[in-house]
Amino acid sequence: MVPLFKALRPQQWIKNFFVLAALLFSQHVLDPAYLLRSSTAFFCFCLISSAVYLFNDIQDRENDRQHPEKRHRPIASGQVGIPLAGSTAALFTFAALTFAFRLDVRFGTVILIYGLQNLGYSLHLQHVVILDVMIIATGFLLRAIGGAFAIDVEISSWFILCTMLVALLFGFVKRRQEWMLLEEGAPKHRRILEEYSPQFLDQAISVLTSGALVAYALYTMSPEVAQKLGTPYLNLTIPCVVYGLLRYLYLVYKKGEGGDPTSTLLQDPPLLITGAIWLAILVTILYF
Helix, strand or coil: CHHHHHHCCHHHHHHHHHHHHHHHHCCCCCCHHHHHHHHHHHHHHHHHHHHHHHHHHHHCHHHHCCCCCHHHCCCCCCCCCHHHHHHHHHHHHHHHHHHHHHHCHHHHHHHHHHHHHHHHHHHCHHHCCCHHHHHHHHHHHHHHHHHHHHHCCCCCHHHHHHHHHHHHHHHHHHHHHHHHHHHHHHHHHCHHHHHCCHHHHHHHHHHHHHHHHHHHHHHHHCHHHHHHHCCCCHHHHHHHHHHHHHHHHHHHHCCCCCCCHHHHHHHCHHHHHHHHHHHHHHHHHHHC
């Protein structure tokens, strides 16, 4: 059971906190009814994302065995058998869809799209250059949109843009670190890496970092957002975002981290502190 639980990648569930963004920005965090619906939506995404990881690891088990780190994954190493992993993925998918459609039809549709999109990614789309990263980024976008549908609130187009840009940034950093780690052996692990080069990936990371910073700044200073949220002070959070992104790039280019963005974010104390400060300022502005 321990290897199976590890194969579910519970550490990656932090990505599903994007589902709670709509709850936070709609200023309903203190409302028990909204909180319950958002928590259910978060649970559904944990189920479907773990099912996706299991299926993806089954599909990629041979390639993962060529990777110095991924070869230790439970399925690639043989600690979890294919029948057990497959049946668990099917059970989690069924449970996620059942809970999701009972919560809200639109939210259930988002969960279904997320599952089908990742199925397509595992079977073929992961081999299509640039589109492979866009598919990963769309997963974050679906989380944010699904969270809004779950509690029936409107989500800002600015927030959607910021989410997409940051998710694309993480995706291209992940590809860059895979390429740098494996170098000439990169295509043997992941065929699509043959289509990328460090120069192109560095350019993409630079463009997306700039775009994310500008989009977030414009979002926080937008008169429409200020009127909707009832405060013009959202721009006080900009320094935290600037430092956070630059710190992340420092870890990528100076420390060689970023191959797993979730681990990088969770294991770096300055990033954790910055995130906590950003959240504290945001909650203070929105609620107090």
